[in-house]
Amino acid sequence: MSNWILLPHLAGLRIAGPDSLAFSHAQFTSPFSEEMPAGWGLTAWCNPKGKVLATILARGNEHGVDLIVPRQQVESLARSLRLYAIGRKLEFGPDLTVSGSFTAPDPQSVMNVDSGRGLDLGRPGSGTNDEASAAWRVRDVCAGIAWLSPEHSGQFLPQALGLEERGGLSYRKGCYPGQEVIARVHFLGRAKQRLSGFRLRGRDRPEQATVATEQGDNCGVVLTSEAADEGRVGLAVVAAGLEDGQVVSCCQREMTLLPPSSLC
Numbered sequence: 001m002s003n004w005i006l007l008p009h010l011a012g013l014r015i016a017g018p019d020s021l022a023f024s025h026a027q028f029t030s031p032f033s034e035e036m037p038a039g040w041g042l043t044a045w046c047n048p049k050g051k052v053l054a055t056i057l058a059r060g061n062e063h064g065v066d067l068i069v070p071r072q073q074v075e076s077l078a079r080s081l082r083l084y085a086i087g088r089k090l091e092f093g094p095d096l097t098v099s100g101s102f103t104a105p106d107p108q109s110v111m112n113v114d115s116g117r118g119l120d121l122g123r124p125g126s127g128t129n130d131e132a133s134a135a136w137r138v139r140d141v142c143a144g145i146a147w148l149s150p151e152h153s154g155q156f157l158p159q160a161l162g163l164e165e166r167g168g169l170s171y172r173k174g175c176y177p178g179q180e181v182i183a184r185v186h187f188l189g190r191a192k193q194r195l196s197g198f199r200l201r202g203r204d205r206p207e208q209a210t211v212a213t214e215q216g217d218n219c220g221v222v223l224t225s226e227a228a229d230e231g232r233v234g235l236a237v238v239a240a241g242l243e244d245g246q247v248v249s250c251c252q253r254e255m256t257l258l259p260p261s262s263l264c
Contacts, residue, residue, distance in 0.1 A: 004123055005126060007136060010070060010098040013096070025176075029045075032060050036061075042057060042167060043058050044161070046176070048177055049181060050180075050185070052153070054070075054073050055161060056068065059108065073153065078092055098119060101117065102136075106118070141260060142263045162194070197257070197263045198255050199255070200225060200250060221236060244258055
């Protein structure tokens with residue numbers, strides 16, 4: 001029996017060709033080269049204002065670059081990236097299924113933000129398991145992978161999505177879309193928002209994404225939440241001044257801010 005399960009909420013995109021590493025290095029927030037670590041690392045694609053259009057898991061070698069994004073975003077990402085590929089020796093493949101494994105994978109499949117799990121694209125023999133897929137989404141929350149929905153695309157700087165702490169943001173790699181704005185925040189100021197995990201009372205999915213202080217002031221936005229135990233766990237972008245352990249609210253329900261890694 002295969003240890004690999006299909007992850008239908010994710011989709012893969014393969015960029016092949018001799019210019020694939022150089023193209024990715026010039027587009028994404030982390031470095032791409034033949035010496036890059038094996039396995040899947042976090043990165044992002046930003047607009048010229050430095051706001052993240054898509055959070056991405058990527059791996060690359062001399063043969064090409066593989067990308068994983070939420071299925072809702074793969075078509076628009078592929079279409080937009082092609083606009084920047086003019087004059088490059090590149091081939092964009094079709095959408096690919098994404099499979100995951102909870103067992104220790106080989107180095108090319110390991111997730112660098114959660115080394116006990118692995119990912120692969122278009123893997124034959126992967127089975128469908130709704131319970132395992134739900135458990136996978138919870139592990140993504142605990143790893144601090146801030147997947148974006150279409151409505152959150154273009155809303156946050158990469159620092160606000162925890163990319164710097166998880167190796168998905170480099171200030172040394174040179175130019176990419178939004179690089180000047182992102183570097184300015186790092187070197188001349190501080191990010192006004194940060195990524196936080198949370199526990200929310202009640203298992204019902206929140207009907208709205210606004211996070212509020214005890215005084216009723218808006219202080220953040222819920223990115224994702226998953227049922228866990230007697231409530232929900234998730235990720236939110238909140239005001240940088242809010243501390244771990246602080247109690248806020250969402251949908252008139254008590255929410256406790258916590259480091260993502262403490263949720264599993």
